[in-house]
Amino acid sequence: MTGVAEYVHRESPIHALHPITKLIWSLSVVTMSFMFTDLMGQALLFLSVLLVAGLGRVLRETLPAFKALFLMAGLFTVFRVFFIQEGQTLLTLLPGTGLGRITDVGLRSSIELSCRMVVMAASFPVLLATTAVKDLVVTLVEKLRVPYIYAFMFVTSLRFIPTFLREMDQIAMAQRSRGYTGEGRNPFRKVVALAPLAVPLLISSVRKAQRMAISMETRGFASGTRSQLHRTRFAGRDSSFLLIVGVMFVAVIFIKTKGI
Amino acid sequence: MIEMQNLWYAYPSGQTVLAGLNISIKRGEFVALIGQNGAGKTTFLKQLNGLLKPTSGVVKIAGMDTSRVKTAKLAQKVGFLFQNPDHQIFLPSVRQEIAFGPKNLGLPDEEVEARILQAAEAVGLTAVLDENPVFLSKGQRQRVAFASLLSMRPEILVLDEPTTGQDYRESIEIMEMVRELNEAGHTIIFVTHDMELVARYARRIILLRQGRVVVDGPVREVFYRPELLTATGLLPPQIVRLALMFGENSPLGRVLSVEEAYEAIVGWGGVAHDRCG
Ligand SMILES: Nc1ncnc2c1ncn2[C@@H]1O[C@H](COP(=O)(O)OP(=O)(O)O)[C@@H](O)[C@H]1O
Numbered sequence: 105m106t107g108v109a110e111y112v113h114r115e116s117p118i119h120a121l122h123p124i125t126k127l128i129w130s131l132s133v134v135t136m137s138f139m140f141t142d143l144m145g146q147a148l149l150f151l152s153v154l155l156v157a158g159l160g161r162v163l164r165e166t167l168p169a170f171k172a173l174f175l176m177a178g179l180f181t182v183f184r185v186f187f188i189q190e191g192q193t194l195l196t197l198l199p200g201t202g203l204g205r206i207t208d209v210g211l212r213s214s215i216e217l218s219c220r221m222v223v224m225a226a227s228f229p230v231l232l233a234t235t236a237v238k239d240l241v242v243t244l245v246e247k248l249r250v251p252y253i254y255a256f257m258f259v260t261s262l263r264f265i266p267t268f269l270r271e272m273d274q275i276a277m278a279q280r281s282r283g284y285t286g287e288g289r290n291p292f293r294k295v296v297a298l299a300p301l302a303v304p305l306l307i308s309s310v311r312k313a314q315r316m317a318i319s320m321e322t323r324g325f326a327s328g329t330r331s332q333l334h335r336t337r338f339a340g341r342d343s344s345f346l347l348i349v350g351v352m353f354v355a356v357i358f359i360k361t362k363g364i
Numbered sequence: 365m366i367e368m369q370n371l372w373y374a375y376p377s378g379q380t381v382l383a384g385l386n387i388s389i390k391r392g393e394f395v396a397l398i399g400q401n402g403a404g405k406t407t408f409l410k411q412l413n414g415l416l417k418p419t420s421g422v423v424k425i426a427g428m429d430t431s432r433v434k435t436a437k438l439a440q441k442v443g444f445l446f447q448n449p450d451h452q453i454f455l456p457s458v459r460q461e462i463a464f465g466p467k468n469l470g471l472p473d474e475e476v477e478a479r480i481l482q483a484a485e486a487v488g489l490t491a492v493l494d495e496n497p498v499f500l501s502k503g504q505r506q507r508v509a510f511a512s513l514l515s516m517r518p519e520i521l522v523l524d525e526p527t528t529g530q531d532y533r534e535s536i537e538i539m540e541m542v543r544e545l546n547e548a549g550h551t552i553i554f555v556t557h558d559m560e561l562v563a564r565y566a567r568r569i570i571l572l573r574q575g576r577v578v579v580d581g582p583v584r585e586v587f588y589r590p591e592l593l594t595a596t597g598l599l600p601p602q603i604v605r606l607a608l609m610f611g612e613n614s615p616l617g618r619v620l621s622v623e624e625a626y627e628a629i630v631g632w633g634g635v636a637h638d639r640c641g
């Protein structure tokens with residue numbers, strides 16, 4: 105089972121890049137999408153993200169994430185377009201009433217904003233699909249000097265999300281088998297109705313955390329200074345990749361200031 | 365009581381776990397569902413009270429089609445004991461925990477109270493009714509979960525590995541309770557990896573393998589076809605293996621328990637003695 109934005113283990117030039125390189129790329133894409141205001145620029149930027157995904161051989165795995173992004177952007181456009189009433193009317197949903205008026209300015213700016221949303225978020229599924237979380241953590245610790253214990257906590261909490269969801273499922277099933285329906289009309293009742301789900305989840309999480317603490321301690325967690333078995337290194341390909349990103353960046357700034 | 369017709373089930377992830385089951389279970393049966401881990405036993409059980417609905421095919425419980433009826437309604441007919449009692453315990457006393465189900469059924473207070481006492485008595489929890497279940501032992505928590513089902517008085521009891529994590533004596537105690545319920549007319553379906561318990565308590569075996577029924581029949585017949593069991597990595601009880609070594613025509617015949625073997629040997633000894641004499 106592969107979820108959205110999960111690491112895909114594969115050999116590719118993008119996988120081989122240093123996590124920091126990919127982080128920089130990701131942030132650059134976000135920044136550039138801020139600077140572009142026109143659709144053409146956004147489209148090009150999005151294509152470049154697809155190209156990286158293609159090079160990383162994770163296009164198929166990241167496709168669901170892109171689809172979800174487009175869906176969200178589409179919905180966003182539909183909602184927003186009715187709130188901008190300047191400009192010429194293109195279409196009125198309820199003719200004669202002036203309700204549901206869509207204007208050229210509204211349509212344009214809504215689509216632009218949605219596209220920017222898509223492009224801004226698009227690099228992250230690619231980053232996560234080509235970079236193992238543990239490598240990201242090692243990098244955070246090694247290169248960015250984040251204390252290991254925080255990095256560890258971050259990874260552990262990520263790793264527990266699916267466990268919690270499964271646990272939640274089991275608990276809901278156990279209570280439904282006892283005639284629990286989760287119904288309640290007024291807000292107070294609704295909160296009370298959550299107790300059969302929330303309390304077992306809390307108790308079993310605490311139990312789990314205690315077990316984990318014990319098993320970590322018995323294996324010597326935090327007993328001394330740490331070293332890493334696999335060190336990450338910058339290589340020639342990182343420089344090349346960053347150079348390309350840098351050139352793109354400069355080009356974008358150039359185009360913006362010259363106003364081409 | 366329970367009818368499965370060409371039941372297929374696949375999880376949303378796409379994995380097909382139950383593949384074309386046709387099973388009918390009558391009122392008062394005592395069924396052991398066995399098979400390796402991952403064979404689909406838990407998934408099978410969850411079909412019985414509508415926690416999972418068939419992908420295709422039909423499951424009927426006492427005439428109700430599970431895909432049309434809510435689990436909360438089926439809960440009156442089917443009691444489900446989960447592998448982990450901690451998934452359901454949430455109230456601050458054993459008494460309240462046992463009362464949760466009957467209250468969901470909308471029973472009057474006196475009736476609820478009577479059922480609490482009876483269920484607690486049945487599982488030997490009367491002494492700890494006012495304690496917080498969180499602080500009880502795992503074995504006791506399992507009983508709390510069990511009592512909280514019994515108090516709903518379901519006709520069918522579905523037990524997912526009820527004895528796992530219990531010591532030998534506790535296992536026997538639990539199974540004795542189940543036997544009494546069966547004798548009182550409840551239909552029992554339980555999952556276990558302990559073949560000795562199967563031989564001792566169940567009357568029918570359904571052996572699953574990768575979501576299909578390998579064999580479905582009386583315990584004695586299934587255990588005396590060991591090739592079916594070994595194909596799924598299971599071994600019949602020791603006494604059966606012993607009897608199998610002597611072959612079908614030995615005086616042991618097709619015994620299922622040490623007691624039966626004893627009877628058989630004593631009986632045979634008697635015959636042999638007669639012959640000598
Ligand atoms: N919630 C779930 N989602 C997806 N697959 C599942 C889920 N629960 C169980 N499975 C899969 O279904 C198969 C059968 O599981 P299960 O019914 O729990 O087997 P058993 O109880 O016999 O050990 C296993 O391969 C398991 O991985």
Ligand SMILES: [Mg+2]
Pocket residue numbers: 405406524
């Ligand atoms: Mg199971």
